[in-house]
Amino acid sequence: MHFVKVKGILSAQNGMNLYRGCLHGCIYCDSRSRCYHMEHDFTDIEVKENAIQLLEQVLKHKRKKCMIGTGAMTDPYLPLEIKLGNVRKALELIDRYGFGAAVHTKSSRVLRDLDLLQKINRKTKAVVQMTLTTCDEELCRKIEPAVSTTGGRFAALKEFRAAGIPTVVWLSPILPFLNDTRENISGILEMCGEAGVYGVICFSMGLTLREGNREYFYAQLDRLFPGLKEKYIQMYKNQYMIDSPKNKELMHFFHDTCSRYGMVHDNDRIFEYLHRFEDKMESAQMSLWDL
Numbered sequence: 064m065h066f067v068k069v070k071g072i073l074s075a076q077n078g079m080n081l082y083r084g085c086l087h088g089c090i091y092c093d094s095r096s097r098c099y100h101m102e103h104d105f106t107d108i109e110v111k112e113n114a115i116q117l118l119e120q121v122l123k124h125k126r127k128k129c130m131i132g133t134g135a136m137t138d139p140y141l142p143l144e145i146k147l148g149n150v151r152k153a154l155e156l157i158d159r160y161g162f163g164a165a166v167h168t169k170s171s172r173v174l175r176d177l178d179l180l181q182k183i184n185r186k187t188k189a190v191v192q193m194t195l196t197t198c199d200e201e202l203c204r205k206i207e208p209a210v211s212t213t214g215g216r217f218a219a220l221k222e223f224r225a226a227g228i229p230t231v232v233w234l235s236p237i238l239p240f241l242n243d244t245r246e247n248i249s250g251i252l253e254m255c256g257e258a259g260v261y262g263v264i265c266f267s268m269g270l271t272l273r274e275g276n277r278e279y280f281y282a283q284l285d286r287l288f289p290g291l292k293e294k295y296i297q298m299y300k301n302q303y304m305i306d307s308p309k310n311k312e313l314m315h316f317f318h319d320t321c322s323r324y325g326m327v328h329d330n331d332r333i334f335e336y337l338h339r340f341e342d343k344m345e346s347a348q349m350s351l352w353d354l
Contacts, residue, residue, distance in 0.1 A: 134167030198250030236270030262327030
């Protein structure tokens, strides 16, 4: 890892990435794409050494409370987070200044911060988002080799439900000829239903491939699934959006199954929920006045 000083920490949509790069080794990772202009090796994690100071300055002076998100580009719960604790420090600031939090991860390490997320959720809203791709643990260890297995993430989702913290699952990506089966989608959604997730985000049964991540993905296919790269090239050539041949059928099944479990499956509605700040203390006070 290496340290850099940055000029800002929050995006226009109030998202933050405390680190850049990743060690989880997911074979399909879009963050490897060259369009993001990462000037260092992807596994040489960039640590924004002044991020916590910048975040406190921003939160101190923000006129309007909002949800603060993390995890859009880099998983916040990398192994080095256990030593550095920057995500926890950020959550402490979010709690202190009365903001909400939306955390996106593939790691059960997020459970370390259960106490803080509960504190935030009592006053406003804390949402934990988990990515799930396959219910096959053996396949999971191949395509997501250095991250919590699906079983570990499922267990974490259930712990958050027990703690009263809402969760959202990202069903993505679905890799043609690997996890694009009705059985896989059914297995994941059954887990989501059992874990009581608020909603499931799914854009399509497929993935995106751009310059940078395409080359890495194909190299991993050659290593793990010999012959599959040639099938991708023949079918998709240099397409950016790679949809499964079963996309239409599986998306129909996805929406029907989510409806059956009572889970929100409209992406726009879920994003609105993730970005909507809720002041539970003010609502409670207003309820007292109504008595």
